[in-house]
Amino acid sequence: MFDASQELVLTDRDLRKVVRLVYDHSGITLHEGKRSLVMARLQKRLRHHGMSSFSAYLTHVERDASGEELVLLLDAMTTNHTYFFREEQHFAYLTSRVLSEWRARGSGGPLRIWCAACSTGEEPYTIAMSLADTTPAVEFGLLASDLSTKALKAAKAGVYKMAAVQSVPLEVLRRHFEKGMGEQAGFARVSANLRRRIAFRNMNLLEIGDAGERFDVIFCRNVMIYFDTLVQQRVVGMLERHLKPNGYLFISHSENLNGVTHDLRWMAPAVYQRGAA
Ligand SMILES: C[S@@+](CC[C@H](N)C(=O)[O-])C[C@H]1O[C@@H](n2cnc3c(N)ncnc32)[C@H](O)[C@@H]1O
Structure with a gap:
């Protein structure tokens, strides 16, 4: 026994x-x-x-x-620690600089974003809320992926404890979340409208050869910190291949690409851009 x-x-x-x-x-x-x-x-x-x-x-x-x-x-x-509006300068950069360049190029089609290593969903939902609130006319599609099936399940559900949504500005919270009642008291759920704009997928950064499409923006933050240079090189190379010309890669402020070979241009802290075709 x-x-x-x-x-x-x-x-x-x-x-x-x-x-x-x-x-x-x-x-x-x-x-x-x-x-x-x-x-x-x-x-x-x-x-x-x-x-x-x-x-x-x-x-x-x-x-x-x-x-x-x-x-x-x-x-x-896996360590799934994350929170809404983490390193928020990135979302301001996305909705201003990246968006204005993207519009100026007149690329057509929806803005394609990949949140690679999205954990329990706070990061892709922050991206979606930021875009919906600042540039409502821009059509966007978001792919959010992670290795952890448990984290992904939580991400898809989009249900968070009230304590976890404390970093969400009040008006954003009111616009994009539904407050739980009865048995759901103490929880908030991301609105169905926002949830349906994100496709969640189980993907291992080590095993992706070709994800089948190219992106205008990739967020891959706070995961490479767990990788050695060899793995970082492999992952950065793979991400670079998945960027469209002029596409942007966001990493975390606590990460850097020192020791990794790439053709990306440094644009701002933890922000890199692929060259034009
Ligand atoms: C600390 S969280 C970061 C979440 C979010 N990107 C952020 O910045 O707040 C790291 C995430 O990376 C995921 N991860 C670790 N290794 C991975 C791999 N090889 N492929 C995909 N995801 C991985 C973990 O499951 C975890 O959810």
């Missing part, structure tokens, strides 16, 4: 195995504090299976031909 008070055992060998699995399948490098991180994040999975050793759990992951347990392992190991 499984005893919940039993201490979980994580050997150095098993820790190395987890680190390798996470790196190979997500590109994420686990740094210092990885032992306690792995213990904390994976113990729910072990408990779920009634296991008290990581060796048994890892054998289960390896033998699971469906690949489902690996997905759950990666879900548990």
Whole structure:
């Protein structure tokens, strides 16, 4: 019988195995504090299976031909921290500079944006709200993707605790959210109007060869910080290929492209542009 008070055992060998699995399948490098991180994040999975050793759990992951347990392992190991209007200068830059250039080029068709690593949805919804409020006449389409199926599920639902929408300006909140009543009290839901403008898709930045289209703007923020230079190079190369000529790439202010080879032009802090065709 499984005893919940039993201490979980994580050997150095098993820790190395987890680190390798996470790196190979997500590109994420686990740094210092990885032992306690792995213990904390994976113990729910072990408990779920009634296991008290990581060796048994890892054998289960390896033998699971469906690949489902690996997905759950990666879900548990990704850091999904995000919030509405994070690094808000970027949204102002998007709705002013990027939009005016895009209009001046008269490209036609909707503005295509990809939010790669969208986590629980706060970032793509912020993009959609910013565009809808400042340039309502501009037609746009948003693809939002992430590796974590759990984060994506939350993103699609678009339901947030009231505490999570505190960074949303009050008038924006009133315009784009519905306040939950009864059982939903204490939660706010993004309006259906906004939700239907975003296509959410499970995509692994490491595995994308060709996403099937080119974008005017790509947001890929606060994920490359978990990657080493090798993985960053691979991901930046892939993102660059997915930009239209003159397209923009937004990364995070806590990231940089030092050590990565690319043909993008630095435009503003954490903002890069592809050259004209
Ligand atoms: C810290 S969140 C950043 C969310 C948002 N972009 C922001 O800036 O607030 C990092 C996200 O990257 C995702 N991620 C990590 N590795 C990934 C990969 N290889 N492919 C796609 N998404 C990945 C995680 O699941 C997580 O949701």
